[in-house]
Amino acid sequence: MLPSRVLPLALALAVFPLWPAAAQFGGMPGMPGGMSPGGASPGGASPFDAAPPQQQGPPPACRQLMTLRDETQNHGQALQEAGKKKLPPEEVCKLFKAFIAAEGKMAKGLEDNSAACGVPPDVVKQVKLGHAKASQMGKQVCEAAAQGPRPAGPSLSDALGTTPTVPDASGKKGYGTFDTLTGTPLAR
Secondary structure, eight states, X not given: OOHHHHHHHHHHHHHTXXXXXXXXXXXXXXXXXXOOTTSSOTTOSSTTSOOOOOOOSSOHHHHHHHHHHHHHHXXXXXXXXXXXXXXXXXXXXXXXXXXXXXXXXHHHHHHHHHHHHTOOHHHHHHHHXXXXXXXXXXXXXXXXXXXXXXXXXXXXXXXXXXXXXXXOOSOOOXXXXXXXXXXXXXXX
């Protein structure tokens, strides 16, 4: 497959599977919709109970996950811009390597801190699948970049063994589409 055809496909597969999974960070302690330290909902057993104690925000591990998510999204956006600008495969390969490294850190962080941050197991699984696909696409893009530009193949004239001819523009009359054996029917 040509590098010009691989790059848009690679970008689509690498970036888009990540975003739905990264957006599913609900249930983190200290975040809206999150769990309280006791495991109950933030509102307690009844809406008439006293207000729950205020937390200072998510735990440091969860904040680190959000930082990794943002970093991965930035690298993904850089890949999308590279696809729109039709950058050469060598530059896209560098961007893919940075994206894959950031996505790998995020997948590892999700796996290690999923319980503490309330990340569902299916999100971790989805991010790992997206990372595997992105790694495969990155490998293909970098292989295409390593091959360099492909030599131009023979033209149709070369393949048929003929030489291209240019029509004579000397202005000869009588050899047109409307000519018949007895002359031009339009001249009658």
